[in-house]
Amino acid sequence: MHVVVNAAMSADGKLSTHDREQVAISGEADFDRVDGLRADSDAVMVGVGTVLADDPSLTVDDPDRIAQRGDRGDPPQPARVVADSRARTPPDAQILDDEAETYLVVGERAATEKVERLESTGATVIAAGHDRVDLSAGLDALESHGIDRLMVEGGGELIFSLFADDLVDELSVFVGPMLIGGRDAPTLADGDGFLEGFPVLDLRDVEQMDGGVLLRWDVA
Ligand SMILES: NC(=O)C1=CN([C@@H]2O[C@H](COP(=O)(O)OP(=O)(O)OC[C@H]3O[C@@H](n4cnc5c(N)ncnc54)[C@H](O)[C@@H]3O)[C@@H](O)[C@H]2O)C=CC1
Numbered sequence: 001m002h003v004v005v006n007a008a009m010s011a012d013g014k015l016s017t018h019d020r021e022q023v024a025i026s027g028e029a030d031f032d033r034v035d036g037l038r039a040d041s042d043a044v045m046v047g048v049g050t051v052l053a054d055d056p057s058l059t060v061d062d063p064d065r066i067a068q069r070g071d072r073g074d075p076p077q078p079a080r081v082v083a084d085s086r087a088r089t090p091p092d093a094q095i096l097d098d099e100a101e102t103y104l105v106v107g108e109r110a111a112t113e114k115v116e117r118l119e120s121t122g123a124t125v126i127a128a129g130h131d132r133v134d135l136s137a138g139l140d141a142l143e144s145h146g147i148d149r150l151m152v153e154g155g156g157e158l159i160f161s162l163f164a165d166d167l168v169d170e171l172s173v174f175v176g177p178m179l180i181g182g183r184d185a186p187t188l189a190d191g192d193g194f195l196e197g198f199p200v201l202d203l204r205d206v207e208q209m210d211g212g213v214l215l216r217w218d219v220a
């Protein structure tokens with residue numbers, strides 16, 4: 001599986017405010033690029049923290065891109081994936097609507113009634129790991145469902161864990177022309193942080209857009 005992490009951060013490295021309110025850091029050009037990345041993916045993944053904070057849809061907007069997916073034999077929309085250890089995704093979340101297929105990767109100890117409620121929305125529930133989702137096992141299971149190109153949009157907890165488990169191939173970050181601040185505001189990679197074995201990145205290209213900069217890296 002090829003895993004691309006994409007996110008937008010402020011010039012001071014924050015993904016959103018300290019109260020986890022969504023902020024439009026990207027401008028029109030970057031949001032359009034993100035739409036293209038989604039269209040080129042088999043699935044788009046977030047952590048449940050992002051679902052609870054933003055209630056995203058994670059769908060492709062551009063009708064031409066949706067048509068092109070059909071032309072190459074893909075479903076009109078990429079699947080959505082949530083890493084959700086305790087099955088906390090609200091049953092009325094947008095990510096569970098019928099716009100696209102949805103996979104919820106949960107821990108084996110997630111409450112059965114919550115899992116059944118989520119399955120009743122039509123989502124596919126995959127159990128991987130005990131208290132917390134084992135991302136390596138979860139991605140292997142997704143691969144067996146035909147997901148080879150995975151785009152990850154965040155947030156910082158999930159991104160850190162994917163790097164910690166050495167599961168990321170590419171990282172693209174839009175650095176927007178604003179400061180958000182706040183010592184508790186989410187950053188690109190939160191989790192426990194690395195003390196050694198820092199993931200190393202090879203810079204592929206740099207592009208100016210929307211008054212900020214897009215940085216694209218390959219993971220070494
Ligand atoms: N600017 C941007 O590009 C983006 C910003 N955001 C922002 O990020 C914030 C949400 O980020 P976070 O709170 O960090 O939550 P998150 O979206 O990274 O989800 C973290 C949750 O995922 C679940 N999870 C399951 N298995 C896990 C594992 N192995 N490792 C880590 N998490 C695992 C846990 O329940 C954990 O609490 C929101 O404020 C949202 O607006 C989110 C995505 C993109």
Ligand SMILES: Nc1nc(O)c(N)c(N[C@@H]2O[C@H](COP(=O)(O)O)[C@@H](O)[C@H]2O)n1
Nearest residue numbers: 008023024025026054056057058059153
């Ligand atoms: N690329 C990007 N730029 C920003 O400025 C952002 N705030 C985000 N946030 C991510 O986009 C998701 C919203 O998706 P929908 O528009 O609802 O499909 C949000 O949940 C974050 O993952 N991304």
